[in-house]
Amino acid sequence: MASAGNAAVATAAAAAAAAALSTGTTPATAALAASVASATAADDGVFDHLLPAGCLLRQYFEPDSSTYTYLVGDTASGIGALIDPVDVTAVRDATAAAAVGVTRLSHAINTHVHADHVTGTGVLRRALSPPPRSVLSAAAGGVADVRAPPGWELQLGRLRLTSVATPGHTAGCQSLLLSVNPRGEEVVVVLPAHDYHGRRASTVGAEKESNARLRDGVSETAFVELMAALRLPMPKRIDVAVPANLRCGA
Numbered sequence: 206m207a208s209a210g211n212a213a214v215a216t217a218a219a220a221a222a223a224a225a226l227s228t229g230t231t232p233a234t235a236a237l238a239a240s241v242a243s244a245t246a247a248d249d250g251v252f253d254h255l256l257p258a259g260c261l262l263r264q265y266f267e268p269d270s271s272t273y274t275y276l277v278g279d280t281a282s283g284i285g286a287l288i289d290p291v292d293v294t295a296v297r298d299a300t301a302a303a304a305v306g307v308t309r310l311s312h313a314i315n316t317h318v319h320a321d322h323v324t325g326t327g328v329l330r331r332a333l334s335p336p337p338r339s340v341l342s343a344a345a346g347g348v349a350d351v352r353a354p355p356g357w358e359l360q361l362g363r364l365r366l367t368s369v370a371t372p373g374h375t376a377g378c379q380s381l382l383l384s385v386n387p388r389g390e391e392v393v394v395v396l397p398a399h400d401y402h403g404r405r406a407s408t409v410g411a412e413k414e415s416n417a418r419l420r421d422g423v424s425e426t427a428f429v430e431l432m433a434a435l436r437l438p439m440p441k442r443i444d445v446a447v448p449a450n451l452r453c454g455a
Contacts, residue, residue: 279362
């Protein structure tokens with residue numbers, strides 16, 4: 206729980222986040238803004254209240270590569286999936302999933318072929334029985350149990366994940382749209398695969414306002430020039446990670 210001082214800061218941040226939502230403030234977007242504001246590293250259940258009781262959206266962190274792994278699950282059925290597991294923390298996260306009632310991980314989903322760490326998919330497949338099915342997008346060009354095309358859906362109890370093609374970071378990037386069955390009021394929240402500054406969540410409106418790569422009117426040429434000007438170093442583990450991740454860590 207936040208202290209009184211932290212609560213005041215969170216209230217101000219929540220108001221700012223709600224104002225940034227492009228579709229206006231509703232009860233659902235207000236709840237989202239509060240989640241964004243209060244998303245601290247110590248509280249991995251901060252997004253659960255956006256879902257029906259017993260449905261979970263948990264966010265775990267691997268510090269060496271600054272990777273966020275996500276657990277999506279429904280404790281009523283005990284079924285869930287891990288998104289972007291990391292080899293060194295995969296068992297930790299599967300253990301955490303079981304501790305909160307997600308006792309069967311049906312899928313291990315990779316949003317793209319990572320270059321800075323080896324996916325934990327292979328670790329999970331060797332450690333769990335039955336093993337989770339590995340997932341990459343069809344455009345990633347790798348080997349997986351499921352090579353997901355745009356629109357591919359995965360039902361996890363009352364929750365549904367839908368693959369959305371979002372090429373840019375890599376040609377095979379996919380984002381996962383989480384929805385509830387039956388569908389209710391939609392809330393749009395952006396949860397990153399990586400962040401290097403401790404930010405755990407954002408909104409579409411906030412990104413369109415503050416992210417130079419996503420502002421309206423940014424052309425493909427301008428985007429390419431912006432990224433090239435950053436002169437980013439090669440990821441430290443690219444020679445190991447990419448070949449392993451094209452095989453989902455097998």
